[in-house]
Amino acid sequence: MNYLLNNFDKAFENKVRLGVMSALMVNDSLDFNRLKELLDVTDGNLASHLKALEKVDYIVVQKQFVGRKPNTRYSATQAGKKAFEDHLISLETLLKAQKKHL
Amino acid sequence: MQETDYLKDITEIRSIMERSSRFISLSGLSGIMAGVYALVGAYVAHLIIQDYLTHPNDQVLQYLMLDALVVLLLAVTTGYFLTNRRAQAQGAKVWDATAQRLLINLLIPLVVGGIFTLILVFRGYTAILAPSMLIFYGLALVNASKYTLSDIRYLGFAEIGLGLIAAAVAGYSLLLWSLGFGVLHIIYGTLMYYTHER
Numbered sequence: 378m379n380y381l382l383n384n385f386d387k388a389f390e391n392k393v394r395l396g397v398m399s400a401l402m403v404n405d406s407l408d409f410n411r412l413k414e415l416l417d418v419t420d421g422n423l424a425s426h427l428k429a430l431e432k433v434d435y436i437v438v439q440k441q442f443v444g445r446k447p448n449t450r451y452s453a454t455q456a457g458k459k460a461f462e463d464h465l466i467s468l469e470t471l472l473k474a475q476k477k478h479l
Numbered sequence: 480m481q482e483t484d485y486l487k488d489i490t491e492i493r494s495i496m497e498r499s500s501r502f503i504s505l506s507g508l509s510g511i512m513a514g515v516y517a518l519v520g521a522y523v524a525h526l527i528i529q530d531y532l533t534h535p536n537d538q539v540l541q542y543l544m545l546d547a548l549v550v551l552l553l554a555v556t557t558g559y560f561l562t563n564r565r566a567q568a569q570g571a572k573v574w575d576a577t578a579q580r581l582l583i584n585l586l587i588p589l590v591v592g593g594i595f596t597l598i599l600v601f602r603g604y605t606a607i608l609a610p611s612m613l614i615f616y617g618l619a620l621v622n623a624s625k626y627t628l629s630d631i632r633y634l635g636f637a638e639i640g641l642g643l644i645a646a647a648v649a650g651y652s653l654l655l656w657s658l659g660f661g662v663l664h665i666i667y668g669t670l671m672y673y674t675h676e677r
């Protein structure tokens with residue numbers, strides 16, 4: 378069954394990263410606080426996972442100012458969306474394969 | 480990882496997608512209440528019109544507008560209160576980004592429709608008041624449905640249909656208005672209450 382795991386993306390092994398990508402698939406962009414509120418995680422935790430996703434170019438960061446307050450927005454890249462879709466497909470395939478074996 | 484973990488992942492993904500893009504705390508109960516207010520308001524309007532037919536007077540339009548305003552205020556206040564309560568019970572913030580997006584998209588056709596209806600009143604085209612209220616309200620619902628429970632889309636189509644019928648067939652305006660704002664709200668509110676809140 379190892380061949381099925383080929384499409385399993387290491388970047389999505391973590392719940393927080395999976396959550397960030399899920400939210401960014403259906404929203405053009407989201408800011409840090411909104412993501413924090415959606416996923417119910419701490420600042421530090423979220424920041425480190427966002428860094429990880431940024432490093433593999435699955436998300437991009439835009440910094441801007443709202444009034445005087447800095448506002449950081451995140452959005453998924455084409456590569457990120459493609460990787461997430463592949464990950465979903467392999468999740469489904471795996472589930473189907475397991476059902477057959479039961 | 481076990482099968483249940485993958486299943487949990489998929490459930491989690493779906494839930495985050497829903498929560499981050501749609502406002503789902505809309506209360507079905509508030510739909511039912513809006514329908515009840517509309518029916519009472521329509522009955523009052525019927526009485527006002529009957530009275531006008533037997534004793535013609537100048538204030539009929541003012542009475543009707545006051546009646547409509549009271550219904551609108553009651554429906555909006557109740558809707559706000561019940562939705563607020565439901566969002567709190569779900570642990571969601573009422574005024575988060577999804578709620579704002581829903582409200583803006585609902586209000587664009589609705590405000591245009593409201594202004595248009597007032598213009599009709601002042602220019603004396605009272606025969607197409609009810610149809611234009613139904614049509615603009617229906618368009619507002621269809622527009623807003625992308626940002627909340629998708630059931631709202633069909634309610635919108637139904638309102639538009641009733642509005643077009645009311646525009647084409649003279650004399651049934653108030654009846655079709657009661658059907659659209661009263662009966663349909665009660666049916667939809669009940670449906671939403673049983674499918675999403677129980």
